[in-house]
Amino acid sequence: MFLQDLILTLEQYWARRGCVIEQPYDMEVGAGTMHPATFFRVLGLRPWRTVYVQPSRRPADGRFAENPYRLFRHTQLQVILKPSPPDVQEIYLESLRAIGLDLRQHDVHFEEDNWESPTLGAWGTGWQVTLDGLEITQFTYFQQAGGFDLKPIAAELTYGLERLAMYLQGVSNVFDLAWNEGIRYGEISRDAEVESCQYAFRVAETSRLWQLFSLYEEEAGHCLKEKLVLPSYEYGLKMSHTFNLLDARGATSVAQRTELIARMREVVRQSARLYLERENAGPAL
Amino acid sequence: MPDLLFELGVEEIPARFLSTATVELAERGGKALEDAGFHFSDLTAWSTPRRLTLFAKELCFDESRAYTRKKGPSEKVAFTADDQPTPALLGFLRKEGATLQQVQREDGYIYINKKSEKTPAQLLAELLPPVAANLPFPKLMRWGEGDFLYVRPARWALCLYGDEHIPFSLLGVETGVISQGHRFFGGPVTIGHPAEYAGKLEEAFVLVDPAARRARLEAESARLAAEVGGSPYWAPLGQGPTGRPKVPTPEGLVEELVHLLEYPTAFRGSFDSAYLDLPPEVLTTVMRHHQKQVPISDGEGRLLPYFLCFRDGPPVGEGIVVRGNEQALRGRLEDARLFFRLDQAKPLADRVADLSGIKFHEKLGSMAQKAKRLESLAGRLATQLQLPPEEQRRAKRAALLAKADLTTAMVSELPELQGIMGREYARLAGEEPDIVQGIAEHYQPRSLGEELPATWAGTLAGLADRLDTLAAFFAKNMEPSGSADPFALRRAAQGLLAILVEKELPLSLEELVTMGAETVSKLAPLSAEGKSRLLSFLTGRLRFLLEERGASFEVISCAIGASPLLPAQAALKAELVSAQLGMTELIALALSAKRIKNIGKSAGPFRRHIVELGMEEAEAALYSALRWAQREDRDTPQASLAVLLALTPQVSQFFDRVLVMAEEKVRRESRLSLLAELGELYGAFGDFSALPY
Numbered sequence: 005m006f007l008q009d010l011i012l013t014l015e016q017y018w019a020r021r022g023c024v025i026e027q028p029y030d031m032e033v034g035a036g037t038m039h040p041a042t043f044f045r046v047l048g049l050r051p052w053r054t055v056y057v058q059p060s061r062r063p064a065d066g067r068f069a070e071n072p073y074r075l076f077r078h079t080q081l082q083v084i085l086k087p088s089p090p091d092v093q094e095i096y097l098e099s100l101r102a103i104g105l106d107l108r109q110h111d112v113h114f115e116e117d118n119w120e121s122p123t124l125g126a127w128g129t130g131w132q133v134t135l136d137g138l139e140i141t142q143f144t145y146f147q148q149a150g151g152f153d154l155k156p157i158a159a160e161l162t163y164g165l166e167r168l169a170m171y172l173q174g175v176s177n178v179f180d181l182a183w184n185e186g187i188r189y190g191e192i193s194r195d196a197e198v199e200s201c202q203y204a205f206r207v208a209e210t211s212r213l214w215q216l217f218s219l220y221e222e223e224a225g226h227c228l229k230e231k232l233v234l235p236s237y238e239y240g241l242k243m244s245h246t247f248n249l250l251d252a253r254g255a256t257s258v259a260q261r262t263e264l265i266a267r268m269r270e271v272v273r274q275s276a277r278l279y280l281e282r283e284n285a286g287p288a289l
Numbered sequence: 290m291p292d293l294l295f296e297l298g299v300e301e302i303p304a305r306f307l308s309t310a311t312v313e314l315a316e317r318g319g320k321a322l323e324d325a326g327f328h329f330s331d332l333t334a335w336s337t338p339r340r341l342t343l344f345a346k347e348l349c350f351d352e353s354r355a356y357t358r359k360k361g362p363s364e365k366v367a368f369t370a371d372d373q374p375t376p377a378l379l380g381f382l383r384k385e386g387a388t389l390q391q392v393q394r395e396d397g398y399i400y401i402n403k404k405s406e407k408t409p410a411q412l413l414a415e416l417l418p419p420v421a422a423n424l425p426f427p428k429l430m431r432w433g434e435g436d437f438l439y440v441r442p443a444r445w446a447l448c449l450y451g452d453e454h455i456p457f458s459l460l461g462v463e464t465g466v467i468s469q470g471h472r473f474f475g476g477p478v479t480i481g482h483p484a485e486y487a488g489k490l491e492e493a494f495v496l497v498d499p500a501a502r503r504a505r506l507e508a509e510s511a512r513l514a515a516e517v518g519g520s521p522y523w524a525p526l527g528q529g530p531t532g533r534p535k536v537p538t539p540e541g542l543v544e545e546l547v548h549l550l551e552y553p554t555a556f557r558g559s560f561d562s563a564y565l566d567l568p569p570e571v572l573t574t575v576m577r578h579h580q581k582q583v584p585i586s587d588g589e590g591r592l593l594p595y596f597l598c599f600r601d602g603p604p605v606g607e608g609i610v611v612r613g614n615e616q617a618l619r620g621r622l623e624d625a626r627l628f629f630r631l632d633q634a635k636p637l638a639d640r641v642a643d644l645s646g647i648k649f650h651e652k653l654g655s656m657a658q659k660a661k662r663l664e665s666l667a668g669r670l671a672t673q674l675q676l677p678p679e680e681q682r683r684a685k686r687a688a689l690l691a692k693a694d695l696t697t698a699m700v701s702e703l704p705e706l707q708g709i710m711g712r713e714y715a716r717l718a719g720e721e722p723d724i725v726q727g728i729a730e731h732y733q734p735r736s737l738g739e740e741l742p743a744t745w746a747g748t749l750a751g752l753a754d755r756l757d758t759l760a761a762f763f764a765k766n767m768e769p770s771g772s773a774d775p776f777a778l779r780r781a782a783q784g785l786l787a788i789l790v791e792k793e794l795p796l797s798l799e800e801l802v803t804m805g806a807e808t809v810s811k812l813a814p815l816s817a818e819g820k821s822r823l824l825s826f827l828t829g830r831l832r833f834l835l836e837e838r839g840a841s842f843e844v845i846s847c848a849i850g851a852s853p854l855l856p857a858q859a860a861l862k863a864e865l866v867s868a869q870l871g872m873t874e875l876i877a878l879a880l881s882a883k884r885i886k887n888i889g890k891s892a893g894p895f896r897r898h899i900v901e902l903g904m905e906e907a908e909a910a911l912y913s914a915l916r917w918a919q920r921e922d923r924d925t926p927q928a929s930l931a932v933l934l935a936l937t938p939q940v941s942q943f944f945d946r947v948l949v950m951a952e953e954k955v956r957r958e959s960r961l962s963l964l965a966e967l968g969e970l971y972g973a974f975g976d977f978s979a980l981p982y
Contacts, residue, residue, distance in 0.1 A: 157433060
């Protein structure tokens with residue numbers, strides 16, 4: 005199955021189960037969870053179902069396109085089901101059948117894996133789903149976001165698209181993945197991988213990144229004063245990506261990391277608080 | 290008599306919780322049934338990742354327990370003089386819904402025996418939900434509308450008493466008579482009768498009894514490994530069981546697999562033997578910890594290029610499952626090989642400086658600073674132990690390098706390999722063999738019963754590491770409290786003491802605390818009060834250690850009673866005293882120690898002055914025996930105890946025949962002084978007054 009068919013099949017599968025097909029967020033994020041379609045929509049009482057692809061940047065994981073498994077920017081397919089339905093595991097497993105897996109021939113099981121993001125003030129319980137010994141999905145019942153307890157609870161399913169596609173195609177190097185019948189993954193992303201790594205590991209001017217981090221924080225604070233939910237959150241995302249770049253450069257000590265994470269969390273928490281205030285003031289469900 | 294079956298279906302429960310949960314389910318279930326008046330011939334709890342099951346064999350309800358006795362007003366209040374019921378009695382009967390015929394009179398009061406209106410089925414429906422819902426899981430969650438809190442979402446429930454369905458609801462699900470078989474090979478399974486439960490589920494590819502899954506898993510693994518001339522390599526390398534009681538054999542992975550799979554089936558995969566060039570611990574860690582695969586080793590403990598992987602369900606899809614597992618393993622090993630090559634670009638010794646980027650703790654500086662402290666502390670310990678200069682040099686080097694592997698890519702990726710990678714990279718950098726081995730060993734023992742370091746280098750680096758950690762955290766008042774021990778200080782103390790005791794090192798806790806305090810003085814000064822807290826913490830852990838070795842509370846109190854306190858000697862003393870328990874001489878010794886202590890307390894201050902002139906016979910005999918004892922060789926605990934036991938006839942005679950508190954002041958003070966010296970002689974060994982006589 006080509007990578008793009010995998011995406012189409014999964015999006016279609018989830019769309020038929022009531023998920024809105026959102027578009028990838030147009031900013032640098034480290035994971036699909038940071039997309040407002042997840043982070044804000046899991047807060048509050050309103051039901052919500054969505055599916056979207058989210059290219060996710062993890063500078064520290066970049067390997068100059070030399071490692072067959074590791075990427076500066078990988079691709080997640082994210083599903084949110086709020087509230088989580090009683091048959092959520094079965095629906096998820098059905099999605100694996102939809103991409104052509106015979107679950108009696110393969111081995112699929114659920115191993116405990118609890119997720120947390122200190123930056124987002126978020127955590128959840130759940131599993132990593134393994135397919136023949138390979139982790140293919142992070143399955144999480146969101147318990148908290150922005151430091152707020154959640155009720156109802158959303159299920160978050162995050163498919164690692166490259167891994168899954170590599171397995172389905174029997175390919176041992178991510179850059180050899182067939183995107184469609186004519187184009188390979190490497191042709192699309194190799195140059196970007198190499199350049200991004202050059203920037204993140206060698207070129208990035210750390211003193212300027214430190215300045216940017218503080219500037220973004222100030223601008224986020226400015227937005228918060230004006231009670232702007234999304235703009236303040238977006239500056240929080242910019243802080244997060246800047247932090248990740250600093251981290252990849254080895255420019256942060258353990259103590260600094262803790263402090264920087266606390267500063268980001270504060271912005272995100274305030275955005276979440278504003279969102280909830282607005283949501284509570286809105287029309288009744 | 291009918292059996293009881295209760296099953297709660299749950300989405301995959303974390304494997305690490307299931308053992309405890311199963312035991313608790315049996316205990317709490319049994320107690321709840323008995324408390325409600327049920328009897329059973331046998332009670333079992335089973336579990337799989339997707340269910341918790343309680344099975345009570347031949348459950349019956351004790352009819353006599355169906356009555357509850359209610360005490361009413363006194364006879365005087367209840368009846369008028371001519372034995373007519375008063376309004377008070379009638380009110381009581383109305384409240385309890387009883388009639389006058391049910392009234393019994395006893396001891397001046399009236400009672401009624403009330404039959405419970407609840408049927409056994411109703412009682413079961415009341416008692417079972419809290420048993421399952423309140424099991425102690427360490428981490429809970431909500432789901433769906435968020436109304437319930439449990440380890441994972443509850444999905445179905447089943448309850449049968451004989452062939453009667455017991456209806457009730459818990460955690461958002463209603464009980465029925467339908468269980469669920471294997472996710473992909475089973476489907477719904479209707480249970481008509483409790484006794485057919487395990488069999489019907491086995492047909493649906495679920496082994497409800499963990500012991501049955503374990504047997505299947507181990508037998509299959511052994512068979513597949515034997516086919517390639519090896520055996521499953523379950524235990525972690527270098528951490529064999531030591532045969533000490535109370536120490537579980539390291540079998541975490543079998544246990545985990547048993548609780549991860551409802552119907553375990555083993556397959557064998559292989560990998561390129563070129564990966565065998567990696568350190569074996571890298572391979573075994575990747576397989577066991579990250580892939581839940583089991584290495585296969587030959588008779589000599591060498592790894593073979595094969596592994597066992599496991600699927601849930603019957604043995605189908607072997608080729609597919611094995612290929613996937615091989616690919617996943619290859620990916621990780623390829624990564625490991627890359628790290629191994631990259632890490633060697635920088636010799637281990639050059640990495641010590643890089644440790645400045647890693648914090649020991651937020652408030653306690655960097656690991657680079659710690660490495661320097663360990664180097665000097667290991668040197669001091671070697672001097673204190675009067676080791677040859679060569680050993681001192683090796684100990685300092687091992688201590689300096691002990692943490693350097695934390696900066697390597699391999700350890701960042703596989704933290705379980707700390708120490709092991711230090712050893713490998715030190716070897717490749719051409720360090721001396723003892724230093725190489727010492728780096729890996731300095732983490733030992735990680736747990737009670739693990740082997741101790743074999744080299745001096747590892748022993749001293751390990752002692753220095755633990756002592757530095759303890760002193761530093763105590764200096765910042767970050768010590769364990771209650772069950773909270775976030776920096777694993779109890780484990781650090783345990784390791785420190787195990788080394789001192791097992792290796793019989795002549796170091797006292799007092800001098801160790803002083804050395805530790807001096808080591809961290811620039812970083813975090815340890816106050817006099819902090820030192821005494823650390824000393825009493827270590828003493829408490831020593832008590833625990835001696836208890837694990839089988840000594841009683843009183844014997845331990847005796848053995849740790851001397852100051853300065855040498856753990857190695859205390860352990861030996863505890864053994865010696867334990868061996869003498871119940872012997873006449875030891876009893877006499879303990880009794881005299883108590884008397885000396887009491888007399889000392891009640892006598893008040895007096896002048897220490899022994900006057901030989903005018904001594905009574907028994908007094909003179911004790912005096913000369915004491916002088917003999919003081920001259921005797923008491924360098925070892927054995928010799929010391931032998932001397933003290935030899936004194937007991939004179940001591941007993943003295944107490945029998947001599948009045949200590951003589952009227953004449955000089956005589957009295959002389960006798961008190963004699964006993965004080967005797968008490969000091971006792972105290973140099975320990976506190977005999979703590980013994981239970």
